[in-house]
Amino acid sequence: MPRLLQRTRRPDARAPGAPEVEDGPLELPPYEPPSYPMDASIKQKLASLSNNRETDSSRRQYEKHLSKSSTYLFESVGSINDILYARKRSLAHMAEKRRARGEEAKNDNEVSLEEYVAELEATINELTDSSEEALRWVIDCRAELEDHQAVLEKVMEGLNAQQPRPEPKQRNTKEKASRRRVVGSDDEDEEAQEPEDDEDGDATPEDGPPLVGVKELLEAARKAKADEYAALSAHQRYALNNDYISFKRAWHDALHPEDQVPLPDPSTWFDEHGRPTKGTVPDANEDDDLVVEREIIDLKCPLSLQIMKEPYSNHKCKHTFEKSAILEFIRSNGGVAKCPVCSKDLRIKDFYLDEVILRKVKRAAEAARRGVDDTSDIEPEDDDSSMIVGKSVNVKKEKDRSRRRMEEIDADDD
Secondary structure, X not given: OOHHHEEOOOHHHOOOOOOOOOOEEOOOOOOOOOOOOOOHHHHHHHXXXXXXXXXXXXXXXXXXXXXXXXXXXXXXXXXXXXHHXXXXXXXXXXXXXXXXXXXXXXXXXXXXXXXXXXXXXXXXXXXXXXXXXXXHHHHHHHHHHHOHHHHHHHHHHHHHOXXXXXXXXXXXXXXXXXXXXXXXXXXXXXXXXXXXXXXXXXXXXXXXOOOOOHHHHHHHHHHHHHHHHHOOOHHHHHHOOHHHHHHHHHHHHHHOOOOOOOOOXXXXXXXXXXXXXXXXXXXXXXXXXXXXXXXXXXXXXXXXXXXXXXXXEEOOOOOOEEHHXXXXXXXXXXXXXXXXXXXXXXXXXXXXXXXXXXXXXXXXXHHHHHOOOOOOOOOOOOOOHHHOOOOOOOOOOOOHHHHHHHHHHHHHHO
């Protein structure tokens, strides 16, 4: 319960000899709608809430937390699936060594590793689904925050539309008593027909349209915005959102780490019930030359023509560049430059570090070192642990038992 609704003990505020009030929840009176409209000064104070420095600071802080949450979610979905990829790669390597020795039967270590990978895959799939759900919740919160200003404006619009009402007239109590002492049947009839006054001597205010309080106006404005947002399809709410696009790319890349499978069209990201889909794998008969070509385009910077080390993508077009190359290119053009590939206007603030392309670069470098991908144009480099996917990643959800089992398997395999 909020602190403002808690009754606190204040001995100094009690009258001498008064019983001490026990701590407990404060019983608030029932809400009553206003009887008279707000005056101009109160309306001005209410309107200033949206521009209040403290309120604005809190809103920015909240937005900052939402942005960080989105970043952590789409970074984590790639990291945890990279761990699964590394374990599956270890399993495949073990099977290759067994077949190279001419052995058909799996040994205990390989069977144990298969069981471990199956358990890990189930856990990571569950984590991925929960992360996707969490990201949609973050996007919903951000949409509500973006509607904050419109809600306040709607409240002020409702308050300003209320018609002013005359002040209640006070009738002197002595005057009323003297009128009641007047004798005569006519006077008595007149007195009987006189409107009843309330106990305070205030005349009943004139009839008018019912007033709506700030509470009701705020709830109505919020509900209208919520209904408007709920009426949008899942595709409109999420598939067009930059944060969800980044998450979907990281998720899709983790599902197809070795294949250059194109990301499905956003129209397929949700089914007819608004539930997320993981996409479909394209036809296995797809031309291999096209796959290799896509890989080269993805990993080489169009400006430097070198394999990217810090790939920078943007939300204006689908092209990715090496960070130093694109920043220098934009700065040399006065802060705004045409994309070297599609001629769209680009600014430095439009770019971000593309974690998906970065993982592709790391995997390609790892494959080149292992001699797995003979078609890659990346030359093997000196051993660099930072380029090995999964070495620097730690997932807390992995159980100690599973970790010990994996270490024992690796030790026995060596």
